[in-house]
Amino acid sequence: MANQQNQPGRGDEYKLKDTSPNLGERWPHQRSSGWFGMVTGDKLTSTYDLVEQMYYLYARVVKAKDLPPNPVTGSLDPYVEVKLGNYKGTTRHFDKRTNPEWNHVFAFSKEHVQSTALEVFVRDREMVGRDDIIGRVVFDLNEVPTRVPPDSPLAPQWYRLEDQRGESKVRGEVMVAVWMGTQADEAFPEAWHSDAASVQGEGVVNIRSKVYVSPKLWYLRVNVIEAQDVAPNEKGRLPEAFIKAQVGNQVLKTKVSAAKTTNPTWNEDLVFVAAEPFEEHLVLNVEDRVSPTKDELLGRLVLPMTLFERRLDHRPVHSRWFNMERFGLAVLEGGETRKELKFSSRVHLRVCLEGAYHVMDESTMYISDTRPTARQLWKQPVGVLEVGILSAQGLAPMKSKDGRGTTDAYCVAKYSQKWVRTRTVIDSFNPKWNEQYTWEVYDPCTVITFAVFDNCHVGEKPAPATAKDTRIGKVRIRLSTLEMDRIYTHTHPLVVLQPSGVKKMGELHLAVRFTCLSIVGVIYLYMHPLLPKMHYIHPFTITQVDSLRYQAMSIVAARLGRAEPPLRKEAVEYMLDVDSHMWSMRRSKANFFRIMSLLSGTIGVFRWLEEVRRWRNPVTTLLVHVLFVILICYPELILPTVFLYMFLIGVWNFRWRPRHPAHMDAKLSWAEAIHPDELDEEFDTFPTSKPHDVVRMRYDRLRSVAGRIQTVVGDVATQGERLQSLLSWRDPRATALFVVFCLVAALALYMTPFQVVALLAGFYALRHPRFRSKLPSAPSNFFKRLPSRIDSML
Template sequence: MTATHDMLEQMSYLCVSVVKARDLPTMDMTGALDPYVEVKLGDLKGVTRHLEKNANPVWRQMFAFSAAHLQFDQLQIIVKHKDVLRDDLVGRVVFDVADIPRLSPNSRLAPQWYHLSDANGKRFPNRHSLGEIMLAVWLGTQADEAFMDAHALSLEGLTNTRSQVYYSPKLIYLRVSVIAAQDLMGTKKDQPLGPTIAKIQMGSQIMRTRPGQPQGSANPAWNEEFMCVVSEPFEDPLVVTVEEKVGTGRDEPIGRIIIPMASPYVERNDLFMPVPSKWFSLSRGMTGSKILLRMSLDTGYHVMDEPPEYMSDLHPALLKKLRKSAIGILKVEILGARDLAVGVENPYVVAKYGKKWVRTRTLLNTTAPQWNEQHTWDVFDVGTVITVAVFNDSHGAANDQRIGKVRVRVATLETDRMYTQYYPLVVLTPSGLKKMGQLHLAVRFTCKSWPKMLAMYGKPLLPELHHTNPISAPQMDYLRFKAMEMVASRLGRAQPPLRREVVEYMLDFDNRTYMFSLRRSKANFYRFMVLFSPIMAMWKWFDDVCKWKNPVTTILVNVVYLNLVCYPKLILPMVFLCFIMIVARNYRQRPRNLPHMDAVLSHAEIAHPDELDEEFDTFPASRPADLVRMRYDRLRCIAGRVQTVAADLALQGERLLFLPRWHDPRATTIYMMLLVMMALVLYLTPFRVVAMVIQLYFLRPPWFQSRTPSMIFNFYRRLHSNQGLML
């Protein structure tokens, strides 16, 4: 195992610990003293809190100056009295920077008392006339424990040097089944009961049933099931309201039940076992009105709050003791950044993996920040992704600006290898792709148990319930959206809060992959082409061999083919041996660096401005009608091409599908006769002879090849399909 800060670049800091003062003099006519301390190094200044009417104040505050500002000769510790018009000088202590001691890592200088002098550096005969201050001043690094409690000083002011750690709330799926009701009464006693619905509300999650059957009955039945997301510790209760439709768009409540999540009626269901239903009395003064509900906390599911392709946690919402031990440790060094865009002067980094979030300190007034922070996470599955994003701190004036995002899949990391590289930070906006700079990271994955890690590759990613009792895709999207809202709300209430826009960006809250994007469609099309390019290249090579474009290659193929025919036991071993050779050959070309956001692959650099404007448009469209019409016509044109390709693929498949189904009796008869002939030939003819005949047919010399299509191809082209039945 490596040391805690083995990958960090050591950065020097001048640390000043202001502990307390004693015997300070009074400064006004009332005899009061409101002291505070000003720590000053050249143009940099830090100020402690002021304490009212206290001649023996205790501050216990620490400040840190970066080594980049140590060109100044003197460090001044000034005690002042806070006044209405002008703060008065009480006394000061001056240190020569060259005389300040440098301590070894994780050391801390013991504070001591210093006599205060006046503005001219003069002390009075009575050594207690200006009082004394307890200080500790030394040179250290960011790896020191004391540095984590300090405030960094820059030309813009103070910022806390301690990084913050947050944890996502524990999320659970709540399953609610609304079965039936009995003895309902309408809002108007002199009128019959109208159609009734049941409304389920859990916080901001609101779902409604269809009208109960039979409509207008006092004992309606719904038999509908809903799922919502809850978090521990539970805050909002479950509210079920029965409403009567009294007009168009008008629903009047006729009964309500409020059930706390800590109620014994809400059972934890780890294995999706049958849960009994229960009758609940409705409120609103209705005598005898009840509703039949079935509720359970399905803790066997993993609650998704991230995109499925970028999940960093795959555990079910079970008790912590049921979690399996970690298979490894992921260490991430957030070293620094460079070439940040204009206007990015107060950057900080947020990293998320699993339930743990980390926010670095904010570095002020710099476009080349150096954080040099190391953080670790337990790894339970290598099929997970860590997300690291950079933001520009607006100090509450506006939303923090997005600078870019980096994702690293644990499975791409070699064990015990440190990857240190710069990752491009890019942001796609309606005006185009913006290059925001580069983030410097060092990443290392350390394996604890090789057997457990290798066994992971044979296990499903998600818990068993996702496969035995899957949640539909539309419902999963809704639940993920609500889970993200819940995480953003909970982390926004932390102290200090993790801002909502930060959480939303990390979780891809505004993910628009479900919306049409011409840029993304082009990118996916070219991905498809690259995927099938080896198959097309192989087919072209085979066609060249059949046409004897390179006689030497064709002769070699014939020799290899005849050898395999004569010794059929070598066929499968040769196939696997070829695969082994391909994998071994690709070892030298394996990726040396970790993958990152690829603007070229995403077609973001060459995207037309109108395409980006369409991609970032709202739904429904908010652009002028003529522009929407133009985009619609363009979409129709593109969809027409896709439709043509889809129709051609369906045509080829239907020909094969309908061939044995007698849609064309003559073609099916010919097909059946050919099958009978092939069965007899294959039974009476040795396999080697059949294989050689196939070879002689496909690899025959060019002077025996006809330029017209073959009989088999002509027969296939004449087969029946549904193409002629389309309107």
């Protein structure tokens, strides 16, 4: 296949495979025809063009009226049963109600239909024995109309109930709408599906497809300046005061004031993460360090988040004085207690909410959004990302049911603030979802992440609190590596690292298309900073970034876990790579060999020069002599020749540009030949679960330090791979820009004396700091947006 990856030494099971699905196929049918009348008539174009169309028979049961009560009990507990062949679904029942309302939708897949009639039964629930049939309505599938969005929903109608033989009418009516449609129908996500007929009760909610939105994140920057009239509980001594600030479960402390005084000063910044809508308060405690093991509370201040200014730029924030609740100790009959004192101390603060760039809820290696929090600072979108989550093939059994292996798979996709979750396909190793989703793209140098999970919450009874959805595999795709307006249809290997080693769990079939709305806007982005301006004007330390990222992940996981159905914590953490900064011998080896792979090109150049020096190829050596003499005689040709050479290399490499998106590479991740002891260390808990206390302390310290080294090594490898990608066409727009720049630079340098160029470059490098900006330069912004192979690592 043209788009299939061909790398030596790679097993077929880890390859990316090109496919040719029937995307957006037009099914011929007539608007007024029924289920079996789809051979003639006008053709309707699907609204989904990145998935295979799946047809369903929909039945919406709205309500009933004038139902007759049971002649024996005098009451009625009605519910509706919808039956199509061997498949049947039921609504919930109502106690003692003759005019119930259900508004329930049933969806029967066309692939499983073996009947020509749809039966709707209204039944009376009995505690003992068989439920009585009040009446029924029968629909001939040949007469069922077809609906294709954007048509308005089909209006439900009242139908008189018939007896079981259909010979006479009975008392009561039911309001029903029956139509034939596709997965593009608005009723699809909330419908009861025939392929999940075994799921009942609470499990029905947990299998539906949903769209989630990450909470809006803000930095809460608290500048603690000073305090006044801080009196210790023990008279005759000066306090060693410090501030302890808390937002939710985030706790930060200032240093102890340098001077022992009742008016301590700190001037320290404490930064938290907060999410809208704000549910926590900022709690400030003034405490006294009485001894190394004892702190006493001297005062407290509780401030709501709505009180603080939202800073959208680098303008200064005015400081304010706040009165604190001051506490002292009183001895009562029950012992020592705390009482509030009337005399109050004050604390001087400068507090503001800063727009947190959304990338903070994930690892910065896999940025999916670079916009600031404040919507008024957003630019216009430069493109549209459309994704069709088609299916999965060959999934491994993840659990046992009735003595056999089974998998209840669903897929999660995350890009920017939008998360999507497909419906769960019950008991299938080859699930078909065929669901399409769309995102606005504000920066193409971002990554979309997919992951497949096994749903363990499909039972009728709630699953135990310890039950977790099992991860099956993950796929990441960098948008900048995609050609515009091209549809990529590949099966991506689902590779996961387990305590027993690396394992392929199946394949995920995707259709991806990136449509550009403004090529000028894309080119503009390549020359501008990757993150918002506040990130560079008021930067954070590495320690702050790690802490804030972890807190943001926790907030996002908690908020999405409260949705219905919940996107559970284990899924969110896997999507956000919560453990990516932990020490791993495997990752360190992988990053080391990435660097060695980069250095192999430089080593090859030196070997070639050694071969020229040794006259291994006389013709080549003579040509090098001629070129050397020309450059010595005409030094102004050196730079134009270098740029022209890179231009020719870029044009030459265009023929071998990648034709497929990146995928999870087990060999690059050094996961195929990992030692069992190293694997056991990677899956060890943090802190370690090893028994000896001294070993635990040293082991954790080693892992923490080694994790930093691992990150630095990975960053070095990333920079080198970005440099390598300049002419590799991995990012076609970036390479095109660089190749054109090389051509323009070569022509300009041919016409400009070398001495002038050198003089201007020297003056520019030595320019006065007043003429320098804190923002990174255009070449630096361009370089930071280039892709690296980090997207392909496990």
